[in-house]
């Protein structure tokens with residue numbers, strides 16, 4: 001299994017600390033998108049709202065091993081903001 005849904009804030013926090021893999025965010029209003037795990041697009045506040053408060057009604061979060069598994073398994077497109085395929089330089093990391 002190369003993708004795993006993040007169901008709690010603790011899952012989310014651990015995934016970001018491990019910093020291994022990528023985040024796929026699904027949204028009821030848009031197609032899913034693959035992001036850098038610790039990129040600026042992925043916000044703890046949004047995770048809390050979508051997953052914890054709204055109980056995944058408006059979107060879900062998946063941890064994937066690779067960008068291509070997010071694309072193949074979840075039908076995600078690749079984020080143009082945090083550009084997860086460019087793994088060499090990471091100036092957007094905080």
Ligand SMILES: [Zn+2]
Pocket residue numbers: 034035036039041042079080081082083
């Ligand atoms: Zn992004």
